[in-house]
Amino acid sequence: MIPEYLMPFIKAFLYILLAPVVGGLIAGIDRRVTARMQGRVGPPLLQPFYDLAKLFEKENLVVTASQNFFVLSYLVFMAVAGALFFSGGDMLLVIFAFTLSHIFLVLGAYASYSPYSHVGAERELLQIISYEPMIILTAVGMYMVTRSFFVSTIVTSNIPIILYLPGVFIGYLIVLTIKLRKSPFDLSTSHHAHQELVKGVTTDFGGPNLGKIEIAHWYEYVFLLGVVWLFFAWNPLIAIVAIIIAYFIEILIDNTFARVKWQLMLRSAWIIAGTLGLVNLGVLYYLRMVVP
Amino acid sequence: MTYLKKSPWLLHYDASSCNGCDIEVLASLTPLYDIERFGIINTGNPKHADIFLVTGGVNVQNKQVLINTYEQIPEPKVVIAIGICATSGGIYRECYNILGGIDKIIPVDVYVPGCAARPESIIDGVVTALGILEQKRLAMKTKTETKMVKAGDAR
Numbered sequence: 001m002i003p004e005y006l007m008p009f010i011k012a013f014l015y016i017l018l019a020p021v022v023g024g025l026i027a028g029i030d031r032r033v034t035a036r037m038q039g040r041v042g043p044p045l046l047q048p049f050y051d052l053a054k055l056f057e058k059e060n061l062v063v064t065a066s067q068n069f070f071v072l073s074y075l076v077f078m079a080v081a082g083a084l085f086f087s088g089g090d091m092l093l094v095i096f097a098f099t100l101s102h103i104f105l106v107l108g109a110y111a112s113y114s115p116y117s118h119v120g121a122e123r124e125l126l127q128i129i130s131y132e133p134m135i136i137l138t139a140v141g142m143y144m145v146t147r148s149f150f151v152s153t154i155v156t157s158n159i160p161i162i163l164y165l166p167g168v169f170i171g172y173l174i175v176l177t178i179k180l181r182k183s184p185f186d187l188s189t190s191h192h193a194h195q196e197l198v199k200g201v202t203t204d205f206g207g208p209n210l211g212k213i214e215i216a217h218w219y220e221y222v223f224l225l226g227v228v229w230l231f232f233a234w235n236p237l238i239a240i241v242a243i244i245i246a247y248f249i250e251i252l253i254d255n256t257f258a259r260v261k262w263q264l265m266l267r268s269a270w271i272i273a274g275t276l277g278l279v280n281l282g283v284l285y286y287l288r289m290v291v292p
Numbered sequence: 293m294t295y296l297k298k299s300p301w302l303l304h305y306d307a308s309s310c311n312g313c314d315i316e317v318l319a320s321l322t323p324l325y326d327i328e329r330f331g332i333i334n335t336g337n338p339k340h341a342d343i344f345l346v347t348g349g350v351n352v353q354n355k356q357v358l359i360n361t362y363e364q365i366p367e368p369k370v371v372i373a374i375g376i377c378a379t380s381g382g383i384y385r386e387c388y389n390i391l392g393g394i395d396k397i398i399p400v401d402v403y404v405p406g407c408a409a410r411p412e413s414i415i416d417g418v419v420t421a422l423g424i425l426e427q428k429r430l431a432m433k434t435k436t437e438t439k440m441v442k443a444g445d446a447r
Contacts, residue, residue, distance in 0.1 A: 031328075040326040047331050053295035054342075057429060059366040061339060199337040206339035206366045 008087035008152075015086040015222070016079055023218025024048045026225075030251060037255045052214055058207035063112040070108030071209045077101030078216040082223040088152025091139040098135075098223070101216070102128055105201060112204035120200025124188035126262045130269035131175035137277035141168040142230060144284055155233045162231045162242075167280030169231050171273035173246060178269060179224055181217075182254040185265045296342060296368070296429055297422045299331040303341035303365065307358050307394060309348025312408035313375035317345060320411040327415060338364035343421055344371045345414075349381040349390045350397055362398045368428035370401040370421045374414060379403045 002010065027048040035042025044050075062068060081097035084090070102124065109121035143149050145164045146157040154161070162169055178185040189200040197203075202213055225243050232239035260268075306314050320327050321334055335341055338361050350358055362371065373394050376382040381392030394400060401424045404417035 035326070035328060039323040041329050042326075043328050043331050047299065050295050050298040050331055054299040057294070057296055058342070058368070059432075061364075061366040199335070199340060202340075203337055204339060210340060 008089075012083035012087040015083050019079075019082055019222040020215050020218045023215075023221040024052070026221050026247070027218065030247075033248070033251050034255060037251070048214070048218075052211050055211035055214065056208050060208045061206045062209065063114075063204050066111045067108050067205065067209060070104050070111060071205060071212050073104040074101050074108065075212045075216045075219075077104060078219045078223075082219050082226070085151055085223055085226055088150060088155070091142065091149045091151060091154075094151070094223075095135055095139060099128065099132060105213070105216075109201040109204070114198075114204050116198040117201065117203040120188050120197055120203060123197075123262060124201050126266065127178050127185070127188055130185075130266050131178045134171050134175040134269060134273045134277055137274070137281065138165075138168055138172050138227065141165045141277065141281055141284070144281060144288075151230070154230055158234050160232075160234050164284060165231065165280055167276040171277040171280075172227065172231075173249070174273040175269055176224060176228075176246070177250055177253060178265065180221065180250055182250050184253065184257040184260050185268075186259060187262055187265060294426055294429065296425050299333075300342045300418065300422060300425065301333045301335045301340055302343050302345055302418070303335060303338050303361070304345045304347075305358065305361055307346050307348040307350045307354050307378065308390070309375065309377060313347040313378070313406075316408045316411050317347065317374060317414060320414055325411050325415065327418070332418065338362075339366065341365050342369060342425060343418060344369060345374050345418075346371065346378050346394045346398075347374045349377040349384050349387075349392055350394050351389045351391065353389075355391060355397055358394065358397055368425055368432050370425050370428065371398055372402045372404060372417050372421050373400045374404050374417070375409045376405045376407045379405050382407060 025045070025048075028043075028045040031047060032042040032045060060068075077097050078101040081094050081101060084097060085094045106121045106124050106128075109117045109124065139149060142154050142161060142165070145159055145161050146154050148154060148157075177183075181189055187200075189197075189202055202210060205213060225247065228243050228246050229239045232242045304314070304317050318334075319325065338344075342365075344362060344365055346358065362369075371394070373379050377384060378394050381387075381390055384390045385392045391397065402417045402421045404413050406413055409417075
């Protein structure tokens with residue numbers, strides 16, 4: 001048997017190894033479902049992996065050498081954030097590493113001289129400002145329910161967290177749309193409308209650097225869907241169904257909504273999602289005071 | 293292994309075309325032709341592109357833009373001239389401002405004539421370009437390897 005103290009390391013190792021595979025498959029399914037929604041056949045399921053392999057076959061074209069460093073830091077910190085999460089670490093530390101990795105992406109975009117890259121970086125910062133409070137509220141909500149910030153304790157608490165935090169969950173889904181770079185809020189990369197900002201933050205990254213950003217996105221997918229899992233952790237079957245439904249809703253929203261301006265994104269994330277989360281936490285706090 | 297053939301990303305530039313060929317390029321992205329089946333994506337960014345589609349005979353004003361865009365595409369890359377104007381200048385060949393065919397400015401690998409070029413022939417041109425792309429990748433690989441060997445000798 002594997003000793004208890006080694007388990008977190010093994011889980012972290014498995015995450016670092018398997019998350020890109022799972023994330024790439026999710027991206028492949030995403031592209032196929034999107035194509036079907038648009039009445040197209042769509043690419044093969046493994047297309048994201050072909051794209052990635054191709055990017056590593058290309059020449060690495062950079063404007064300044066520091067871009068390489070920032071992209072690598074983005075990838076490493078994203079992997080670290082997810083590894084901390086899946087090894088049962090502290091939610092607050094996970095969020096810290098998660099935010100730090102995005103700051104590296106913004107710095108990488110600012111390191112080049114392209115105005116598109118700069119506008120993309122500014123929008124990425126606005127996105128970080130938008131989703132950050134809600135992600136912290138999610139962690140705080142889970143603390144209020146389970147009395148712990150540690151993922152390992154939250155998972156094993158056997159409390160149906162979703163019943164305590166429905167508002168926080170809906171708020172989290174709203175910011176998930178920003179995080180997955182889905183249509184109403186895909187301001188910084190212009191994921192589908194390729195022409196408007198050229199490619200936003202990723203404009204000046206080509207070849208292997210873009211490949212690293214792609215791998216980081218896949219790590220991110222798995223981590224973000226892992227947070228959805230936490231809400232349903234008491235029953236793995238329901239958790240998987242919830243993740244599938246949540247992701248399907250994200251794809252549907254992606255295909256049915258036009259992109260919004262950053263003001264509306266900030267309002268949706270702060271006023272709508274933030275209010276839902278805060279009211280939820282307020283009610284929970286009140287109930288704790290009245291009902292012991 | 294080659295993955296370039298499985299995921300060629302396009303960049304489309306209109307070098308003073310009448311928009312006839314441009315509409316046909318975009319038509320091949322629609323559900324009827326759906327070139328994403330072959331992993332082809334229309335990117336707006338030269339640094340992400342592998343295949344450069346150019347329509348229209350170049351004029352004196354956008355000559356430099358064409359060169360800049362071409363140079364920003366990372367190796368290996370191929371250029372496809374779409375439509376008769378991009379191929380030779382077409383009926384505008386004699387115009388005072390038209391340079392006549394983009395091969396006067398940048399190296400072209402595949403010519404897709406037609407006025408306007410049909411989506412089927414554009415897709416055929418892209419598929420032909422994939423073979424050339426693969427040859428260029430192998431050439432690039434040997435070049436880097438020889439460079440590395442030479443650097444080793446110098447030491």
